[in-house]
Amino acid sequence: AQSVTQLGSHVSVSEGALVLLRCNYSSSVPPYLFWYVQYPNQGLQLLLKYTSAATLVKGINGFEAEFKKSETSFHLTKPSAHMSDAAEYFCAVSGDNNNDMRFGAGTRLTVKP
Amino acid sequence: ETGVTQTPRHLVMGMTNKKSLKCEQHLGHNAMYWYKQSAKKPLELMFVYNFKEQTENNSVPSRFSPECPNSSHLFLHLHTLQPEDSALYLCASSQARGTGELFFGEGSRLTVL
Numbered sequence: 001a002q003s004v005t006q007l008g009s010h011v012s013v014s015e016g017a018l019v020l021l022r023c024n025y026s027s028s029v030p031p032y033l034f035w036y037v038q039y040p041n042q043g044l045q046l047l048l049k050y051t052s053a054a055t056l057v058k059g060i061n062g063f064e065a066e067f068k069k070s071e072t073s074f075h076l077t078k079p080s081a082h083m084s085d086a087a088e089y090f091c092a093v094s095g096d097n098n099n100d101m102r103f104g105a106g107t108r109l110t111v112k113p
Numbered sequence: 114e115t116g117v118t119q120t121p122r123h124l125v126m127g128m129t130n131k132k133s134l135k136c137e138q139h140l141g142h143n144a145m146y147w148y149k150q151s152a153k154k155p156l157e158l159m160f161v162y163n164f165k166e167q168t169e170n171n172s173v174p175s176r177f178s179p180e181c182p183n184s185s186h187l188f189l190h191l192h193t194l195q196p197e198d199s200a201l202y203l204c205a206s207s208q209a210r211g212t213g214e215l216f217f218g219e220g221s222r223l224t225v226l
Contacts, residue, residue, distance in 0.1 A: 045115070100161055
């Protein structure tokens with residue numbers, strides 16, 4: 001079975017500061033890993049995905065994530081937070097056929113002026 | 114605009130009512146999903162349809178009844194719901210089951226009185 005664990009249900013940073021959202025995964029097969037963002041009253045939007053190509057993945061809105069197999073991690077980072085980054089972020093994992101995507105509990109990011 | 118449209122966006126119903134949620138995707142995908150998102154809980158996968166065939170039912174109570182008449186449309190029929198069923202119901206689609214990225218609709222916010 002596959003699963004992800006997001007460390008920290010709530011992260012608060014100042015505008016312009018580094019954003020680091022943590023995600024660890026568990027998978028018996030090579031995983032596909034994803035980060036999604038959810039703004040209030042909206043669905044989930046894909047930020048970026050890892051599908052066994054480059055281990056450093058760049059996404060939209062200046063976010064990136066690094067796949068580290070030795071640490072079973074896929075942490076999301078952004079060098080400089082913007083007020084518009086305030087949202088809920090979900091890490092997710094899926095595998096090969098018939099392995100449906102499983103989501104973490106989410107991390108709410110607050111950006112202070 | 115993700116190509117996945119959900120209606121209604123908001124629904125209030127009594128415990129004895131019967132209502133339906135609708136999802137339509139314009140992406141040519143073959144797999145469609147229902148997820149339940151409750152406060153302070155991870156997204157819960159409810160149902161999966163792959164090429165119009167139901168391939169997953171995660172022990173969902175029978176008061177939730179899915180229907181997938183074709184690869185573009187997915188319904189969730191609701192009857193005799195409980196207040197704890199109040200949640201955001203998200204529809205998603207993908208090229209086929211287990212093939213990676215999910216595309217989400219904006220969700221239907223359900224309140225059961």
